[in-house]
Amino acid sequence: MEPFRLLHPDLVPQRRESLQHAASMLVQMGLDDTVLSASLVHQRLARVVLASSDVIEWKPGFCFEEPAGHDERFDIVRVGGDRGGVFLSSILIAYLDVLENATRMDTSITEDSWRTLLWAPTALFDHVLRRPQVGMTVVTPGGGTDHLPRERSQAGHRLYLALMQAVRFAVSGVTRAEDDRPLVEDCVTLATACLRAATVALAFACDVRPGRHEAPPLAITDTSEHRYLWQVISEVRAAVPRARFEQFASALRGLNDVYTASPLLVAGG
Numbered sequence: 001m002e003p004f005r006l007l008h009p010d011l012v013p014q015r016r017e018s019l020q021h022a023a024s025m026l027v028q029m030g031l032d033d034t035v036l037s038a039s040l041v042h043q044r045l046a047r048v049v050l051a052s053s054d055v056i057e058w059k060p061g062f063c064f065e066e067p068a069g070h071d072e073r074f075d076i077v078r079v080g081g082d083r084g085g086v087f088l089s090s091i092l093i094a095y096l097d098v099l100e101n102a103t104r105m106d107t108s109i110t111e112d113s114w115r116t117l118l119w120a121p122t123a124l125f126d127h128v129l130r131r132p133q134v135g136m137t138v139v140t141p142g143g144g145t146d147h148l149p150r151e152r153s154q155a156g157h158r159l160y161l162a163l164m165q166a167v168r169f170a171v172s173g174v175t176r177a178e179d180d181r182p183l184v185e186d187c188v189t190l191a192t193a194c195l196r197a198a199t200v201a202l203a204f205a206c207d208v209r210p211g212r213h214e215a216p217p218l219a220i221t222d223t224s225e226h227r228y229l230w231q232v233i234s235e236v237r238a239a240v241p242r243a244r245f246e247q248f249a250s251a252l253r254g255l256n257d258v259y260t261a262s263p264l265l266v267a268g269g
Contacts, residue, residue, distance in 0.1 A: 002051075007192065011167050013083055019169075035092065056081070074158055098156060105146045105149075106145070114138055117200040155205070163192075199251070
């Protein structure tokens with residue numbers, strides 16, 4: 001697989017207004033979340049176009065390395081440029097690579113989990129463009145007969161890291177919304193959806209056939225996005241209604257059981 005472009009963490013957008021131009025452009029080109037339910041031929045073409053520098057302006061050479069060598073391990077290149085365009089295209093490319101792998105190699109990921117996984121990009125575009133939620137079409141990938149565990153691990157973990165940037169974007173919206181209660185609830189709902197999808201992405205990364213060597217799980221507590229979440233979790237807890245925070249906290253605990261020991265994730269205390 002070719003190197004995967006991902007924004008430097010400090011460049012992750014913080015307000016939906018900063019994504020609106022790029023999102024509108026992708027919609028006009030038919031390269032938004034709807035490509036994830038398109039035909040395989042359309043998906044492959046969309047991936048080529050999304051990765052083209054003629055469509056998304058990106059600038060390489062941003063020095064950054066995740067702890068434990070995650071970037072090197074999964075062949076990730078940190079970039080800048082059109083932050084909104086890079087942010088959205090990285091997420092879509094990561095999804096397309098996961099769908100491609102799932103088409104070629106059988107998976108035990110359930111239909112409900114696919115729905116959880118595929119809802120996040122639709123929720124993201126709905127949030128950015130203020131679209132009404134009208135449901136989604138989930139096409140469960142067919143199980144192929146290839147054995148591609150290395151490619152699966154790489155695709156799943158890349159999607160995980162891209163989704164955690166989406167969580168960071170959504171949580172930034174919570175902390176910056178001030179007294180805009182509808183925006184706060186919209187942002188934390190998006191963050192929760194992306195956390196749940198990230199959990200499925202990690203499960204997919206290690207979903208290999210029985211009897212074969214599984215890819216080792218990612219040390220998910222050791223990323224820049226997790227450090228950011230711990231820095232702002234108190235602000236999120238104070239800003240978000242109890243029931244919504246409880247959902248967010250449950251999704252975060254689902255991503256990693258280590259969070260169950262934190263009193264900051266107990267609603268209402």
